[in-house]
Amino acid sequence: MRFSDVSLLLTSRVAKGLVALAGIIAVGTAGYMAIEGWSFLDAVYMTVTTVTTVGFREVRPLSTEGRVFTLFLLLFGVGVAFYILTAMVAAIIEGDLRHLFGERRIRLAIERLRDHYIICGFGRVGEEIAREMLARKVPFVVVDTNIPQLERAREQGLLTVQGDATTEATLQQARIEHCRALIAASDSDSSNTYITLTAKAIRPETFVVARVGSPAVERKLRQAGADRVVSPYLIGGRRMALAALQPIITDFIDLFRTDTQGDRLLAEVAVDEQSGLFGKELSEALEGCRDVVVLAVRDGAGSLTVGPARSTRLAQGDILLVIGDEAELSVIGARTR
Numbered sequence: 600m601r602f603s604d605v606s607l608l609l610t611s612r613v614a615k616g617l618v619a620l621a622g623i624i625a626v627g628t629a630g631y632m633a634i635e636g637w638s639f640l641d642a643v644y645m646t647v648t649t650v651t652t653v654g655f656r657e658v659r660p661l662s663t664e665g666r667v668f669t670l671f672l673l674l675f676g677v678g679v680a681f682y683i684l685t686a687m688v689a690a691i692i693e694g695d696l697r698h699l700f701g702e703r704r705i706r707l708a709i710e711r712l713r714d715h716y717i718i719c720g721f722g723r724v725g726e727e728i729a730r731e732m733l734a735r736k737v738p739f740v741v742v743d744t745n746i747p748q749l750e751r752a753r754e755q756g757l758l759t760v761q762g763d764a765t766t767e768a769t770l771q772q773a774r775i776e777h778c779r780a781l782i783a784a785s786d787s788d789s790s791n792t793y794i795t796l797t798a799k800a801i802r803p804e805t806f807v808v809a810r811v812g813s814p815a816v817e818r819k820l821r822q823a824g825a826d827r828v829v830s831p832y833l834i835g836g837r838r839m840a841l842a843a844l845q846p847i848i849t850d851f852i853d854l855f856r857t858d859t860q861g862d863r864l865l866a867e868v869a870v871d872e873q874s875g876l877f878g879k880e881l882s883e884a885l886e887g888c889r890d891v892v893v894l895a896v897r898d899g900a901g902s903l904t905v906g907p908a909r910s911t912r913l914a915q916g917d918i919l920l921v922i923g924d925e926a927e928l929s930v931i932g933a934r935t936r
Contacts, residue, residue: 650676891923
């Protein structure tokens with residue numbers, strides 16, 4: 600059962616108890632007025648002192664019928680009062696303990712994160728990013744100041760940090776020093792700019808992908824240090840036009856949206872000293888990999904070559920975009936997610 604469900608249940612119990620208590624006071628007041636002929640104030644006073652068991656003396660001497668009525672009023676009234684008290688205590692304890700242990704569990708899980716992603720902003724775009732990350736089974740943490748949005752993220756089982764992502768303390772709490780990349784997905788262009796500046800100030804090598812709404816802000820985001828700037832509106836418009844003009848291409852993109860198609864994966868291969876590919880030609884680098892196809896090569900300067908020749912010599916900093924069998928890709932150190 601979720602925390603919100605437990606809180607709702609306990610609150611409902613308290614409310615029912617209060618309604619029952621009000622009913623007993625009403626019945627007691629009416630009973631004393633009818634049986635003893637007392638005034639409204641005397642009857643209410645007697646009912647409240649009886650139900651709360653404060654021990655005050657009787658307002659007036661009671662008749663036999665009044666004493667019998669008081670016994671029943673006392674039994675039912677004390678039972679309802681005890682029910683309300685236990686429900687209120689349970690609500691406080693359940694809420695505090697669940698919140699305390701829930702926050703501690705999240706904090707410990709975030710502290711253990713390594714090579715993860717940080718999503719700053721859990722609006723419509725941020726939630727879609729999180730959904731894609733979940734599909735790819737990569738670790739990530741959501742950062743936002745909006746409590747309802749964070750509650751929605753927690754209900755999905757996501758790790759969250761409540762705070763302003765433009766501050767160093769919040770990004771450090773999200774373990775930016777160990778992250779693979781940071782995604783500035785706030786609805787505000789100015790917030791994304793400041794998030795980028797803060798992230799780069801803490802850790803200059805952090806790979807930052809920033810959302811932009813206004814094309815005029817793109818240059819400022821790049822100056823702030825964003826490695827990639829993405830406009831959802833621009834991409835959406837281009838995608839819709841492409842779907843109308845060349846639908847097969849969009850089908851191909853959708854086919855590998857999650858990087859998988861059976862046993863074949865879409866992956867990146869970094870060329871560095873550890874990979875053992877530095878200085879080799881493509882034909883030599885892929886020797887023995889019969890089911891691997893190189894779609895493109897991006898050099899260290901960012902230039903992209905689509906469908907490179909097999910005689911292409913690989914240099915330090917090159918990135919290969921390949922598709923092939925998972926087992927063969929692992930041999931050449933491909934990054935498949």
